[in-house]
Amino acid sequence: xxxxxxxxxxxxxxxxxxxxxxxxxxxxxxxxxxxxxxxxxxxxxxxxxxxxxxxxxxxxxxxxxxxxxxxxxxxxxxxxxxxxxxxxxxxxxxxxxxxxxxxxxxxxxxxxxxxxxxxxxxxxxxxxxxxxxxxxxxxxxxxxxxxxxxxxxxxxxxxxxxxxxxxxxxxxxxxxxxxxxxxxxxxxxxxxxxxx
Numbered sequence: 001x002x003x004x005x006x007x008x009x010x011x012x013x014x015x016x017x018x019x020x021x022x023x024x025x026x027x028x029x030x031x032x033x034x035x036x037x038x039x040x041x042x043x044x045x046x047x048x049x050x051x052x053x054x055x056x057x058x059x060x061x062x063x064x065x066x067x068x069x070x071x072x073x074x075x076x077x078x079x080x081x082x083x084x085x086x087x088x089x090x091x092x093x094x095x096x097x098x099x100x101x102x103x104x105x106x107x108x109x110x111x112x113x114x115x116x117x118x119x120x121x122x123x124x125x126x127x128x129x130x131x132x133x134x135x136x137x138x139x140x141x142x143x144x145x146x147x148x149x150x151x152x153x154x155x156x157x158x159x160x161x162x163x164x165x166x167x168x169x170x171x172x173x174x175x176x177x178x179x180x181x182x183x184x185x186x187x188x189x190x191x192x193x194x195x196x
Contacts, residue, residue, distance in 0.1 A: 048181030051172065054080075054092045055144040058130070061097060062177050065185070066168030069106065073164035080107035080167065081149055081160070083142060084196035089189050090141040093149060098171055105170035111161045112149055118157045119194040128152040138191040 050065040069075070081093040096103035114120065120142065124135045128151050130144040143149050152158045177184040 048179070048183060049176070050183050050185060051177035052087070052091070052169070052185040053177075053187055054094050055090075055130075055141055056094050056097050057146075058144045060091075060174075061094065061171055062174050063094075063105075063169040063171045064176070066105070066170070069166040069168055072106075072166040074108050074162075075106040075166045076104050076108070077102045078104050078107050079110050079146075080169065081110045081112050081143070081146065083112050084192075085111065087185065087189070089192045089196060090143070091187070091189075093143050093146055094171070095146050103171075105168055107167050107169055109163055109165040109167060111163060112143070112153075113159050113161070114195045115156055115159050120192050120196070121194065123152055123157050126152065126155055126157060128155070128157065138193070139189075142192055 051062055052065045054061050054063060077095075079095040081095075082088070083090050083093070086092075094107070114123070120129075120138060121135070123129055123142065124133065128143070128148040129135070130141045130148070132144060133140045133142050143152075149158065149160070153160050176182060
């Protein structure tokens, strides 16, 4: 193909994406969509996508739970943080969102636990807990911002383990959770124990 024609097509595609066009079609896009649909169907049957809430810089976000990427131990710089385990006491915290350098739908998993000798009360007392966390009941998101997780880690209050797992979880608008056929993961969690 003529290099000038290729560059022109590329510029048009970038312009359409920048303008918010979502109905671009073509063999590569159709194939990618088919692969995503096959992955979601295999994971969730024909009942649509499982849409999950999470946290980014104190704001609730939503993403499609595409599951673990088999045979991949790390991909890019995009990290997701599981507090005590996968949706054990709260929704996950993500590092990047679409539009930021570093974002991709492929997330390197990090698992956060209280460090030996420290408790949830220590995290709250040090000022790293979310303003939505109710310490009288230990309910609500303990962390809703990566900066607080990293601050608690640097203070020695939590540990961060990298189990070598990558998950496919593209961030999506909240309306996707309510779209016909999709399922939304429960957003109710048990209270945090003093250590997790």
